[in-house]
Amino acid sequence: xxxxxxxxxxxxxxxxxxxxxxxxxxxxxxxxxxxxxxxxxxxxxxxxxxxxxxxxxxxxxxxxxxxxxxxxxxxxxxxxxxxxxxxxxxxxxxxxxxxxxxxxxxxxxxxxxxxxxxxxxxxxxxxxxxxxxxxxxxxxxxxxxxxxxxxxxxxxxxxxxxxxxxxxxxxxxxxxxxxxxxxxxxxxxxxxxxxxxxxxxxxxxxxxxxxxxxxxxxxxxxxxxxxxxxxxxxxxxxxxxxxxxxxxxxxxxxxxxxxxxxxxxxxxxxxxxxxxxxxxxxxxxxxxxxxxxxxxxxxxxxxxxxxxxxxxxxxxxxxxxxxxxxxxxxxxxxxxxxxxxxxxx
Amino acid sequence: xxxxxxxxxxxxxxxxxxxxxxxxxxxxxxxxxxxxxxxxxxxxxxxxxxxxxxxxxxxxxxxxxxxxxxxxxxxxxxxxxxxxxxxxxxxxxxxxxxxxxxxxxxxxxxxxxxxxxxxxxxxxxxxxxxxxxxxxxxxxxxxxxxxxxxxxxxxxxxxxxxxxxxxxxxxxxxxxxxxxxxxxxxxxxxxxxxxxxxxxxxxxxxxxxxxxxxxxxxxxxxxxxxxxxxxxxxxxxxxxxxxxxxxxxxxxxxxxxxxxxxxxxxxxxxxxxxxxxxxxxxxxxxxxxxxxxxxxxxxxxxxxxxxxxxxxxxxxxxxxxxxxxxxxxxxxxxxxxxxxxxxxx
DNA sequence: TTGAAAGCGCTAACAT
DNA sequence: ATGTTAGCGCTTTCAA
Numbered sequence: 001x002x003x004x005x006x007x008x009x010x011x012x013x014x015x016x017x018x019x020x021x022x023x024x025x026x027x028x029x030x031x032x033x034x035x036x037x038x039x040x041x042x043x044x045x046x047x048x049x050x051x052x053x054x055x056x057x058x059x060x061x062x063x064x065x066x067x068x069x070x071x072x073x074x075x076x077x078x079x080x081x082x083x084x085x086x087x088x089x090x091x092x093x094x095x096x097x098x099x100x101x102x103x104x105x106x107x108x109x110x111x112x113x114x115x116x117x118x119x120x121x122x123x124x125x126x127x128x129x130x131x132x133x134x135x136x137x138x139x140x141x142x143x144x145x146x147x148x149x150x151x152x153x154x155x156x157x158x159x160x161x162x163x164x165x166x167x168x169x170x171x172x173x174x175x176x177x178x179x180x181x182x183x184x185x186x187x188x189x190x191x192x193x194x195x196x197x198x199x200x201x202x203x204x205x206x207x208x209x210x211x212x213x214x215x216x217x218x219x220x221x222x223x224x225x226x227x228x229x230x231x232x233x234x235x236x237x238x239x240x241x242x243x244x245x246x247x248x249x250x251x252x253x254x255x256x257x258x259x260x261x262x263x264x265x266x267x268x269x270x271x272x273x274x275x276x277x278x279x280x281x282x283x284x285x286x287x288x289x290x291x292x293x294x295x296x297x298x299x300x301x302x303x304x305x306x307x308x309x310x311x312x313x314x315x316x317x318x319x320x321x322x323x324x325x326x327x328x329x330x331x332x333x334x335x336x337x338x339x340x341x342x343x344x345x
Numbered sequence: 346x347x348x349x350x351x352x353x354x355x356x357x358x359x360x361x362x363x364x365x366x367x368x369x370x371x372x373x374x375x376x377x378x379x380x381x382x383x384x385x386x387x388x389x390x391x392x393x394x395x396x397x398x399x400x401x402x403x404x405x406x407x408x409x410x411x412x413x414x415x416x417x418x419x420x421x422x423x424x425x426x427x428x429x430x431x432x433x434x435x436x437x438x439x440x441x442x443x444x445x446x447x448x449x450x451x452x453x454x455x456x457x458x459x460x461x462x463x464x465x466x467x468x469x470x471x472x473x474x475x476x477x478x479x480x481x482x483x484x485x486x487x488x489x490x491x492x493x494x495x496x497x498x499x500x501x502x503x504x505x506x507x508x509x510x511x512x513x514x515x516x517x518x519x520x521x522x523x524x525x526x527x528x529x530x531x532x533x534x535x536x537x538x539x540x541x542x543x544x545x546x547x548x549x550x551x552x553x554x555x556x557x558x559x560x561x562x563x564x565x566x567x568x569x570x571x572x573x574x575x576x577x578x579x580x581x582x583x584x585x586x587x588x589x590x591x592x593x594x595x596x597x598x599x600x601x602x603x604x605x606x607x608x609x610x611x612x613x614x615x616x617x618x619x620x621x622x623x624x625x626x627x628x629x630x631x632x633x634x635x636x637x638x639x640x641x642x643x644x645x646x647x648x649x650x651x652x653x654x655x656x657x658x659x660x661x662x663x664x665x666x667x668x669x670x671x672x673x674x675x676x677x678x679x680x681x682x683x684x685x686x687x688x689x690x
Numbered sequence: 691t692t693g694a695a696a697g698c699g700c701t702a703a704c705a706t
Numbered sequence: 707a708t709g710t711t712a713g714c715g716c717t718t719t720c721a722a
Contacts, residue, residue, distance in 0.1 A: 005486070007699055018709045023701060030701095033707055048485075053462040054399050054408060055699035058714045063399060065442070072428065074626075079424035083417065086445045095463070097410070098441045100431045117398040118440070140393075141350070254630070262631040281419075285599070286607040287632035352715055363693045368717060375717095378691060400715035403698045 006049040015043035026051045057119060066308065067120040069099045069111060071127045075221065075251040076280040077295060078126060081148065084301040085124065092309070094121070101128050108134070116141050122308045124148050129191055130157060144311030144318075146304050149295075151193045156320050158307045160300050163324040164194050167293040168201025168246075170329050171275050174291075175244045176209050177338035180273060184215035184242035186229050186256060188249055192221070195248050198277060202246055215242050219252045226252035230259035234272065243272060244335065250276040250283045250292055257288060257334065273335035283332070291335040294327040351394040360388035371396045402464060411653065412460040414444045414453075415471040420566065420596040421625040422640060423471060426493065429646040430469065437654070439466070446473050454479070461486050467653045469493050474536055475502060489656030489663075491649050494640075496538045501665050503652045505645050508669040509539050512638040513546025513591075515674050516620050519636075520589045521554050522683035525618060529560035529587035531574050531601060533594055537566070540593050543622060547591055560587050564597045571597035575604035579617065588617060589680065595621035595628045595637055602633060602679065618680035628677070636680040639672040 008022040015022070017036055024030035025040040032040075043049075057063040066089055073079050086096045097118060099111045112134050115123060123138065126148040135154045138145050144158070151159035175183055185202060188195035206213060217233050219226030226247070234241055247253035253276030260266045260274070268274055276283060279294035303323045311318045331337070353367040360367070362381055369375035370385040377385075388394075402408040411434055418424050431441045442463060444456045457479050460468060468483065471493040480499045483490050489503075496504035520528055530547060533540035551558060562578050564571030571592070579586055592598035598621030605611050605619070613619055621628060624639035648668045656663045676682070 005699090009699080019699090020701080020710080021708065023699095024708085027701075031707060036707075050458060050462050052464060052699055054402050054464050055714090056701070057399050058403060058699080058716090059701045061714080073424040074428075076421065076424075079418040079421075079427075082424075082443070083419075083445060083447075086443045087447065090445060090459075095459070096443045098427070098431045098443055100428060100435060102428075102432065113395060114435075114440070117395050119397060119399050258631050282627060286603050350715090354715080364715090365693065365695095365717080366691090368715095369692085372717075376691060381691080397715055400698090401717070403700090403715080404717045406698080 005052075006047045008049070008051070011040060011044045011047055011049045014047060015039040023051075061119075063119045063121055064094050065097050065118060065120045066094050067099060067115040067118065067123045068096045069101050069108075069115065069123065069125045069128050071101050074223070075127075075249065075278075076282070077149075077249075077251075077278045077297065080280075081126065081297045081301055084298055085304065088301055088305050092305070096124075112137060116143065121312050122146070124304060124308065125150065127192075129193075130154060142315065144308060144315075146307050146311075148300065148304050149194060151197075151322060151324075158311070158320040158322065160303045160307065160323045160325070161194060161197075162293070162295040162300065163326045164197035165201035165204075166324075166326060167277060167329075168198040168203075169205040170201075170293060171198075171246045171277075172202045172205035172209070174329065174331075174338070175246065175273065175275065175335065176206070176211060178244070178273065178336045179338065180244035180336070182214035182242045182244070183211065184217075184233055184245040185213060186226065186233065186245060186247040186252060187216065187218045188221040188252070190218065190220075195221070198248055215245075219248070219256075221249055221252060223251070223255055226255045227259055230256035231263070234260055234264055234266065241272070244275070245272060246275050246277075248277060250278040250280045250290060253277075253290055253292070254282055254288055257290070268334050269336045275335050279327070279330050283330075289333040291332045292330050294330050296325055296327050299325050350397075351392045353394070353396070356385060356388045356392055356394045359392060360384040368396075406464075408464045408466055409439050410442050410463060410465045411439050412444060412463065412465040412468045413441045413471065414446050414456055414460065414468065414473050416446050416473050419568070420472075420594065420623075421627070422494075422594075422596075422623045422642065425625075426471065426642045426646055429643055430649065433646055433650050437650070441469075457482060461488065466657050467491070469649060469653065470495065472537075474538075475499060487660065489653060489660075491652050491656075493645065493649050494539060496542075496667060496669075503656070503665040503667065505648045505652065505668045505670070506539060506542075507638070507640040507645065508671045509542035510546035510549075511669075511671060512622060512674075513543040513548075514550040515546075515638060516543075516591045516622075517547045517550035517554070519674065519676075519683070520591065520618065520620065520680065521551070521556060523589070523618065523681045524683065525589035525681070527559040527587045527589070528556065529562075529578055529590040530558060531571065531578065531590060531592045531597060532561065532563045533566040533597070535563065535565075540566070543593055560590075564593070564601075566594055566597060568596070568600055571600045572604055575601035576608070579605055579609055579611065586617070589620070590617065591620050591622075593622060595623040595625045595635060598622075598635055598637070599627055599633055602635070613679050614681045620680050624672070624675050628675075634678040636677045637675050639675050641670055641672050644670050 012019040012022045024032045123145045130152045147159035217229035219229040276292040279292045283290040357364040357367045369377045468490045475497045492504035562574035564574040621637040628635040
């Protein structure tokens with residue numbers, strides 16, 4: 001029980017070679033004769049030796065740890081992304097160290113300190129805003145950052161999002177084509193680029209179509225505040241009520257649907273059309289059947305990892321990229337359909 | 346840009362003290378004069394110095410990393426638990442390194458290797474079965490393990506679950522008191538202790554009440570297989586249909602409700618009563634309003650962390666504990682109520 | 691209280 | 707191809 005930790009030195013002694021020979025055997029692309037390699041592997045096997053990642057990290061400067069900063073996991077889009085991210089990185093020999101940025105406001109700075117203390121090779125920031133100090137700090141530390149589902153105009157920061165502006169436009173187009181007269185919008189947290197871009201695209205199309213936004217409330221991407229926003233928007237006389245609403249993400253849209261149907265007794269889509277954004281799993285449940293813009297988590301994660309690896313492997317030459325992935329508009333039953341509707345953009 | 350990494354040595358030089366003095370200042374409980382400490386902190390501040398966690402880990406043998414092995418994040422109980430776990434550990438200066446065990450079957454062994462390579466101070470295994478080899482390997486490596494939401498009779502392995510046996514009994518009691526005649530059960534993955542214990546408790550009470558299980562299918566805790574299980578159980582002539590079903594977790598129960606209501610056009614609870622287990626957020630949504638046994642994620646995580654810390658801080662004396670936390674039975678509208686029902690157990 | 695010195699387990703020149 | 711040597715940045719005896 002509780003055997004001592006096996007080191008490369010012990011393997012070396014057992015195999016009758018030098019300690020560095022052992023190291024080479026476990027270093028891909030090092031030069032060792034097959035004979036030595038065999039001896040070493042055999043000894044290592046018998047002793048149950050495995051290289052210490054931390055020691056390796058110290059001398060090589062590569063920890064093979066990616067820090068993930070995430071604000072909340074309540075919105076099912078994030079667990080899904082996390083699962084894909086972790087799996088993808090795992091395949092490439094990296095692992096995800098999780099940092100929750102939820103609690104206090106200013107604590108994002110502490111979190112960044114902690115994350116850098118671990119000598120991570122890269123950072124993914126999901127649903128977290130970026131300040132330029134933080135960016136600078138990471139740049140000084142030589143740690144690449146990729147924003148996931150947020151973007152920000154900071155020099156040298158890569159980001160991956162869906163094409164929120166185009167998505168917002170698409171929703172507006174669909175709603176207008178569906179002959180809705182009084183169109184409302186329930187916003188997410190106004191500090192979020194996703195929220196801003198979705199709203200901007202949405203309003204842009206509305207304006208082009210000569211339609212004025214009929215009502216607007218803020219739900220902050222938060223369940224309870226979305227519920228309140230839904231009440232403020234719909235618990236009013238029928239003639240002041242929107243006949244359609246775009247809710248800035250599915251998480252809030254589901255709650256708003258509950259308010260509309262169960263609290264106020266209205267029908268969807270006969271009385272009110274609802275459109276969301278993300279296409280989280282419950283959107284597809286028949287009890288909701290929510291029309292929504294899909295965010296393609298798998299593609300978004302793939303781009304995130306690719307950007308990260310690019311920066312890690314080519315620290316000098318890699319240039320920051322800003323990726324916006326278009327997603328299909330998923331037409332379900334929560335919004336009245338235009339005659340003969342076909343998605344275009 | 347890209348400043349060099351600051352080391353304790355550089356701080357020492359700037360502060361005019363020895364490198365070990367700097368180390369002491371950043372080591373809680375070391376002996377340093379206030380004067381030295383002030384000088385060092387000032388220099389560190391100016392240089393932007395922070396101790397390298399990995400180097401510290403190497404010499405101290407404590408990485409302050411906890412490995413989390415988790416099979417899937419689809420069931421919302423796990424993201425919720427992960428969020429709480431990460432926050433709790435963060436407060437104690439630990440962080441979570443995530444390992445997904447999903448993909449291949451035998452890959453749990455590889456995952457264990459990888460996890461040990463990182464010299465983690467402890468491991469939490471969530472929704473993952475434990476083999477005794479793995480347990481042995483960790484014990485040899487001196488790394489404590491806690492099973493989360495699984496338990497297993499392996500010497501020296503701590504586990505934290507809800508009281509699944511009592512929970513299963515409670516559900517049976519409720520259903521029988523509600524005067525159901527034909528009671529069905531949809532099982533989770535049969536390799537899972539949670540599944541087995543819930544079913545055992547459920548059947549035990551049924552038997553004591555002299556009621557025979559009317560139907561049984563297996564859903565494997567998996568959405569699509571649960572859907573199929575639901576169809577097999579309910580897409581049958583009315584007289585062969587259960588009038589109540591206990592589904593082994595909410596994730597499956599929601600799907601089964603969809604099958605019952607939307608595919609088969611039956612009413613809940615008038616035609617069929619449905620009871621789940623976990624109390625995930627959607628269970629409380631009015632579109633489902635699912636009666637269920639709550640698993641108290643916050644308590645379960647607290648116990649998990651406490652067990653882990655116990656083992657980490659007292660490696661010799663700490664003894665494995667098996668915690669089963671009781672949860673309240675949450676009566677909502679998806680199951681017919683007994684007259685004047687009050688929960689007891 | 692402080693500094694000097696010895697490593698933690700490993701990789702990466704440098705020699706041979 | 708292999709061994710020797712010098713660290714990576716830190717904690718921790720051990721003396722002073």
